Amino acid sequence: MALLEVKDLGIQFGGLKAVDGFHMEIGDNELIGLIGPNGAGKTTVFNMLTGVYQPTDGEILFDGSSISGLTTYEVTKKHMARTFQNIRLYKEMSVSDNIKTSCSVRRKYSLIDAIFHTGKYYKVEQENEEQVQKLLKMFGLEDKADLLAKNLPYGDQRRLEIARALATEPKLLLLDEPAAGMNPQETEDLAVFIKWIKDEFKISILLIEHDMKLVMGICEKITVLNFGKIIAEGTPKEIQNNPQVIEAYIGRKK
Amino acid sequence: MQKNMKKGIIKIVIVVLVFILAKFLIREGIIGAYTERIIITVGINIILALSLNLIIGYTGQLALGHAAFMAVGAYVSAIFTTKLNLPFVPAIILGAVAGGAAGFLIGWPILRLKGDYLAICTLGFGEIVKVLIQNIEYVGAARGFSGIKLFTTFGWIFLFTVLAYILIKRVVNSVYGRDMRAVSQDEIAAEAMGVNAFRAKLLGFIIGCAMAAFAGGLYAHYLMFIDPVSFDFNKSTEILTFVVLGGIGSTSGSVAGAVILTVLPEALRGFGDFIKTYRMLIYSIMIVILMIFRPQGIMGNRELSLQNLMKKGNTFNIKGGEKDGIA
Numbered sequence: 001m002a003l004l005e006v007k008d009l010g011i012q013f014g015g016l017k018a019v020d021g022f023h024m025e026i027g028d029n030e031l032i033g034l035i036g037p038n039g040a041g042k043t044t045v046f047n048m049l050t051g052v053y054q055p056t057d058g059e060i061l062f063d064g065s066s067i068s069g070l071t072t073y074e075v076t077k078k079h080m081a082r083t084f085q086n087i088r089l090y091k092e093m094s095v096s097d098n099i100k101t102s103c104s105v106r107r108k109y110s111l112i113d114a115i116f117h118t119g120k121y122y123k124v125e126q127e128n129e130e131q132v133q134k135l136l137k138m139f140g141l142e143d144k145a146d147l148l149a150k151n152l153p154y155g156d157q158r159r160l161e162i163a164r165a166l167a168t169e170p171k172l173l174l175l176d177e178p179a180a181g182m183n184p185q186e187t188e189d190l191a192v193f194i195k196w197i198k199d200e201f202k203i204s205i206l207l208i209e210h211d212m213k214l215v216m217g218i219c220e221k222i223t224v225l226n227f228g229k230i231i232a233e234g235t236p237k238e239i240q241n242n243p244q245v246i247e248a249y250i251g252r253k254k
Numbered sequence: 255m256q257k258n259m260k261k262g263i264i265k266i267v268i269v270v271l272v273f274i275l276a277k278f279l280i281r282e283g284i285i286g287a288y289t290e291r292i293i294i295t296v297g298i299n300i301i302l303a304l305s306l307n308l309i310i311g312y313t314g315q316l317a318l319g320h321a322a323f324m325a326v327g328a329y330v331s332a333i334f335t336t337k338l339n340l341p342f343v344p345a346i347i348l349g350a351v352a353g354g355a356a357g358f359l360i361g362w363p364i365l366r367l368k369g370d371y372l373a374i375c376t377l378g379f380g381e382i383v384k385v386l387i388q389n390i391e392y393v394g395a396a397r398g399f400s401g402i403k404l405f406t407t408f409g410w411i412f413l414f415t416v417l418a419y420i421l422i423k424r425v426v427n428s429v430y431g432r433d434m435r436a437v438s439q440d441e442i443a444a445e446a447m448g449v450n451a452f453r454a455k456l457l458g459f460i461i462g463c464a465m466a467a468f469a470g471g472l473y474a475h476y477l478m479f480i481d482p483v484s485f486d487f488n489k490s491t492e493i494l495t496f497v498v499l500g501g502i503g504s505t506s507g508s509v510a511g512a513v514i515l516t517v518l519p520e521a522l523r524g525f526g527d528f529i530k531t532y533r534m535l536i537y538s539i540m541i542v543i544l545m546i547f548r549p550q551g552i553m554g555n556r557e558l559s560l561q562n563l564m565k566k567g568n569t570f571n572i573k574g575g576e577k578d579g580i581a
Contacts, residue, residue, distance in 0.1 A: 091439055105449075168448050
């Protein structure tokens with residue numbers, strides 16, 4: 001059974017159908033791309049999957065159960081996590097606290113434990129700390145653990161955001177334009193990095209991206225969206241030669 | 255864990271030693287009744303500043319009616335001790351519960367919204383409480399509530415201030431405190447990372463309100479007389495000043511703010527005639543000057559702790575960033 005199954009998803013803002021008849025299937029440990037011109041509705045799809053918007057039509061099945069109608073944090077508890085197009089870190093918190101906050105989704109103690117510092121408090125804090133250290137090391141941020149998130153260089157902020165999302169232990173990770181604002185060299189490194197995450201954490205990734213080279217290079221399957229509707233889906237090769245996609249991106253030949 | 259135990263024991267020993275020393279000085283008459291009065295006021299103000307800092311500094315919600323929760327605690331506990339003859343400690347605990355309940359009633363509908371709606375709502379609540387008390391004959395209406403027994407001694411204040419500090423420290427250093435800070439900095443991101451933003455904000459608000467009510471109970475049993483006007487908007491502003499001046503989001507800053515702003519006007523009395531006459535003016539000018547040169551407050555959002563003091567200076571600098579404003 002597929003990890004994520006989206007059927008006939010649609011949302012309407014007033015009279016505007018922002019997304020209509022969207023469908024998608026993601027299996028275990030797959031890397032899928034979602035592309036389309038500006039305003040095609042890609043981020044809207046993300047927002048519907050993660051409960052930010054409530055879809056007006058359709059159904060989302062994730063990990064065997066329906067997640068339509070759940071709030072954002074409930075979706076995260078079901079092992080789906082995301083990053084944002086414009087980085088949204090907790091700017092005034094340290095790098096390690098940024099990640100640690102996500103750990104509490106999986107391991108928590110009661111307020112009583114926190115106030116009386118019971119054994120459970122120490123045990124959970126210890127486990128969270130270990131998890132944070134592990135992620136910091138993997139992402140090469142261990143010597144920046146005590147810096148405030150806002151003081152990190154741009155590339156590190158992007159990586160921290162991914163690390164923070166991974167700390168919620170997702171089975172599906174949604175990346176919203178991770179290469180935005182990166183130069184070609186950084187984008188190339190990012191491609192390797194995303195593939196590495198997929199294999200290392202054994203998770204599925206859904207990637208929204210403008211950068212064609214990145215998407216074509218690493219995605220196994222690609223869905224193309226234009227004006228809220230799917231215009232093509234298939235392997236990178238099929239997409240590259242699809243006349244409708246070429247038209248959507250660069251226009252028609254006269 | 256052993257290291258924590260050792261540090262904990264050292265802290266307990268220090269606190270107990272300070273207490274014994276202070277008690278000794280009071281008994282020997284070195285600390286006079288006047289100074290003792292100031293110390294008790296400082297203690298109450300520290301608890302108030304800590305409680306408001308949890309709401310403003312950690313959950314990022316602006317609350318402008320904190321004195322109203324203090325009033326709830328003061329009146330409820332005073333009713334229990336004077337009219338129902340309950341002992342002091344259970345009475346102020348019940349006062350705190352009432353304050354927490356009032357916080358829940360306001361927070362439940364308001365904190366679901368994203369934005370600074372709480373500021374307006376608590377402002378309104380402050381007025382409502384004042385007018386309500388002014389019209390309840392049972393607690394003396396506008397004339398005030400008199401005949402409250404003196405229970406709040408130096409010993410109780412010392413104990414409760416230390417406990418309040420520990421409580422706040424432990425809440426903010428737990429997953430709950432981290433959730434609150436995450437929500438205050440980016441509510442959308444926090445929700446996407448699995449934090450129930452509404453619950454985090456509500457929890458911080460309720461704890462803050464209950465603690466303010468607790469301080470109100472201490473206040474009532476110290477002054478032995480309370481009236482509605484002493485819990486008006488001016489009082490709320492005074493508490494807000496402690497927090498802002500100490501540094502929003504810094505627990506030790508709140509303590510510093512409360513101590514300095516309580517002691518300063520009293521200390522100015524000790525100087526010559528000129529300063530004595532204009533002491534409130536000087537006090538205000540000092541606040542203005544401090545805000546111009548250190549808009550982030552005395553401590554910024556840093557913390558003062560044994561660890562930070564022992565570490566070399568530069569780590570202390572890296573760790574603490576400056577916070578720009580309330581939002």
